[in-house]
Amino acid sequence: xxxxxxxxxxxxxxxxxxxPAYLRALILAGHDRITSEALGQLAGYSSEQxxxxxxxxxxxxxxxxxxxxxxxxDEIRHILQLDHGVRAIVVGAGRLGTALVRHAxxxxxxxxxxxxxxxxxxxxxxxxxxxxxxxxSNLERLISERQIGMGIIAVPPAGAQPVLDRLVAAGVRAxxxxxxxxxxxxxxxxxxxxxxxxxxxxxxxxxxxxxxxxTP
Amino acid sequence: xxxxxxxxxxxxxxxxxxxPAYLRALILAGHDRITSEALGQLAGYSSEQxxxxxxxxxxxxxxxxxxxxxxxxDEIRHILQLDHGVRAIVVGAGRLGTALVRHAxxxxxxxxxxxxxxxxxxxxxxxxxxxxxxxxSNLERLISERQIGMGIIAVPPAGAQPVLDRLVAAGVRAxxxxxxxxxxxxxxxxxxxxxxxxxxxxxxxxxxxxxxxxTP
DNA sequence: CTATGTGAAGGTGTTCACAGCA
DNA sequence: TGCTGTGAACACCTTCACATAG
Numbered sequence: 321x322x323x324x325x326x327x328x329x330x331x332x333x334x335x336x337x338x339x340p341a342y343l344r345a346l347i348l349a350g351h352d353r354i355t356s357e358a359l360g361q362l363a364g365y366s367s368e369q370x371x372x373x374x375x376x377x378x379x380x381x382x383x384x385x386x387x388x389x390x391x392x393x394d395e396i397r398h399i400l401q402l403d404h405g406v407r408a409i410v411v412g413a414g415r416l417g418t419a420l421v422r423h424a425x426x427x428x429x430x431x432x433x434x435x436x437x438x439x440x441x442x443x444x445x446x447x448x449x450x451x452x453x454x455x456x457s458n459l460e461r462l463i464s465e466r467q468i469g470m471g472i473i474a475v476p477p478a479g480a481q482p483v484l485d486r487l488v489a490a491g492v493r494a495x496x497x498x499x500x501x502x503x504x505x506x507x508x509x510x511x512x513x514x515x516x517x518x519x520x521x522x523x524x525x526x527x528x529x530x531x532x533x534x535t536p
Numbered sequence: 537x538x539x540x541x542x543x544x545x546x547x548x549x550x551x552x553x554x555x556p557a558y559l560r561a562l563i564l565a566g567h568d569r570i571t572s573e574a575l576g577q578l579a580g581y582s583s584e585q586x587x588x589x590x591x592x593x594x595x596x597x598x599x600x601x602x603x604x605x606x607x608x609x610d611e612i613r614h615i616l617q618l619d620h621g622v623r624a625i626v627v628g629a630g631r632l633g634t635a636l637v638r639h640a641x642x643x644x645x646x647x648x649x650x651x652x653x654x655x656x657x658x659x660x661x662x663x664x665x666x667x668x669x670x671x672x673s674n675l676e677r678l679i680s681e682r683q684i685g686m687g688i689i690a691v692p693p694a695g696a697q698p699v700l701d702r703l704v705a706a707g708v709r710a711x712x713x714x715x716x717x718x719x720x721x722x723x724x725x726x727x728x729x730x731x732x733x734x735x736x737x738x739x740x741x742x743x744x745x746x747x748x749x750x751t752p
Numbered sequence: 753c754t755a756t757g758t759g760a761a762g763g764t765g766t767t768c769a770c771a772g773c774a
Numbered sequence: 775t776g777c778t779g780t781g782a783a784c785a786c787c788t789t790c791a792c793a794t795a796g
Contacts (some may be wrong), residue, residue, distance in 0.1 A: 332786075332787065333579075334655075334786090334787065334788095335787090336739055336742050336743075336786085337735070337739045339738075339739070339742070340735040340738035340739055341718065341732075341735055343738070344716075344718075344734075344735070345718070355754095355755065356755075356756070357755085362718065363718060364718045364720070366788080367755090367756095367788075368788075368789060368790075369787095369789085371755090371756060371757060371758085371789070372757085372758080372787090372789090374757090375755095375756090375757055375758070379756080379757065380756095381755080381756050381757080382753075382755085382756075382796065383754075383755055383756045383757080383794065383795040383796050384754040384755050384756075384795070384796045385548055385754080385755070385756085385796070386754095386755065386756080387756090395550065399537075399742065400738055400739070400741050400742045400745075401741045401742060401744060401745035402738060402741055404741075404745060406741040406744050406745075408737070412791080414620055415634065415635035415638055415639070416635045416639060416686055418631065419631035419632045419635045420733065423631070423632060423733055423734075424733065424734075424737065427716050427733075427734045429734045429737050429738055430738065430741070431737045431738060431740075431741055449657075452760090469744035469749075470737070470740055470741070472737075473682070493743060493744045493746075494740040494741070494743040494744045495740075496736060496737065496740055500560075500643050502557065502561070502579055503580075504578045504580070511740065511743035511746075513736060513739075513740060515658070515731060515736070516556075517559070517636065517639055517640065517643075518556070518560075518639075518640075518643045518645045519553070519556040520712060520729060520731070521624070521640065521645050521647045521686070521688075521712065522555075522556035522557055522559070522616055522618060522645055522646065522647060523552050523553045523648075523729075524556070524686055524710040524711075524712055524727065524729060525616050525617045525622040525646070525647055525686070525710070526552050526555075526615065526616045526617060527617055527709060527710040527727035528617060528622050528685035528686055528709045528710045529616075529617035529620060529622075530709075530727075548764075548765065550764090550765065550766095551765090571776095571777065571778090572777075572778070573777085582766085582767075583777090583778095584766075584767060584768075585766070585767085587777090587778065587779060587780085588765095588766080588767090588779085588780080590778095590779090591778090591779055591780070595778080596778095596780080597777075597778050598773090598774065598777085598778075599772070599773045599774050599776080599777055599778045599779080600773070600774050600775070600776045600777050600778075601774070601776080601777070602776095602777065602778080603778090612762095683785065706791085753796105754795100754796090755794105755795095755796095756793105756794080756795080756796095757792105757793090757795095758791100758792090758793085758794095759790105759791095759792095759793095759795080760789105760790085760791085760792105761788105761790070761791095762787100762789070762790085763786100763787085763788075763789090763791080763794085764785105764788090765784105765785090765786080765787095766779080766783105766784080766785075766786090767782105767783085767784085767785085768781105768782085768783070768784080769781095769783095769794080770779105770780090770781095770782105770785070771778105771780085771781095772777105772778085772780100772784080772795100773776105773777095773778080773779095773780090774775100774776090774777095774778095
């Protein structure tokens with residue numbers, strides 16, 4: 321009896337990725353009612369885009385009026401499973417890993433960091449916010465015991481693929497990797513999102529050059 | 537007399553964003569010759585995609601043979617302006633900012649971090665790798681003196697938009713923002729890439745739920 | 753009369769299939 | 775023969791335009 325099964329055709333990934341921005345905009349706005357126009361403005365998208373995206377999941381608005389902000393926010397949280405207490409494990413407690421834990425703790429994201437692990441005996445046992453860094457060897461046990469569904473990879477490139485394989489084998493369903501390396505997943509049901517700082521910066525370099533060409 | 541002006545129609549952003557991955561794959565492969573098939577395999581894309589992307593900029597391969605790895609790498613570096621010594625400024629020397637500086641220094645990205653600034657007197661003067669954190673007030677002078685074309689925003693949400701506006705006014709042409717906030721740019725010639733960890737994690741939560749539905 | 757919800761149109765990027773050249 | 779380079783077909787997303795409901 322899932323709420324969205326009837327309409328749950330194929331939702332575009334692009335739509336899913338915009339929903340969190342809508343959610344933030346709704347909270348930011350503070351009003352009790354909001355139009356697709358205002359919501360789009362705050363989130364950085366067009367009003368049609370907002371309406372199309374929301375329409376994939378149902379008719380949440382009132383014609384001639386707009387959307388009830390709190391109701392819509394709850395709907396989006398439900399669609400994204402943010403009301404299900406999703407838990408994540410951070411693998412790698414280096415500079416980036418610890419920064420990510422603190423970042424996630426500071427911003428109320430409704431995704432909890434439930435464990436941090438590392439392979440280096442030097443950092444195991446150290447505190448990162450409310451957590452203690454545990455040995456990488458505990459990975460599978462932690463995922464199982466704490467019902468972790470999400471993995472965040474912040475290890476050096478050489479260790480990334482083995483870590484990913486272990487996360488998948490341990491039952492993690494979505495992975496965010498910051499490792500500067502292309503990764504592959506065997507299981508097509510596992511979603512992998514890669515954020516590669518090196519690649520991002522190199523791509524940006526192109527646009528630095530482009531603008532210089534426009535205005536010589 | 538630019539090398540690619542003749543063909544420089546409208547290159548898809550998606551193509552530009554794949555080029556750094558091809559470059560890394562070329563370096564990783566080590567061979568002197570490589571086919572689009574092998575290159576795609578290493579970078580995580582199809583062979584057709586590789587050929588289409590490269591064809592926007594010229595015909596670099598040899599039919600029946602493949603690509604000369606070192607030549608192709610140099611071409612990609614040239615297209616991305618990585619042979620122009622692009623320099624970036626990191627704004628915000630907190631956890632994330634410092635992690636980014638070290639990350640960029642460690643991975644040979646051909647984009648140099650040329651300055652780090654912060655508004656907090658406590659961190660100004662501190663060392664981050666080879667750099668010293670300078671006052672935010674020096675932003676414009678540093679950009680001008682060190683010929684910086686790229687800005688990286690790693691400040692709290694409230695400060696992000698003002699920083700972006702100052703970066704644009706100071707002549708920066710491409711910006712990477714990690715601030716958990718929607719940003720707007722007035723100048724359409726300035727390219728802004730936003731990486732919003734909170735939004736990414738919330739979107740991932742959806743896929744955690746999706747997989748659980750598939751296998752109950 | 754207003755703002756949603758949605759088919760239809762349009763645009764953009766990817767995959768296919770093969771011609772073309774070493 | 776083998777792999778590149780590329781028009782054509784396709785799939786996907788966004789924008790348009792309007793019927794629809796309050």
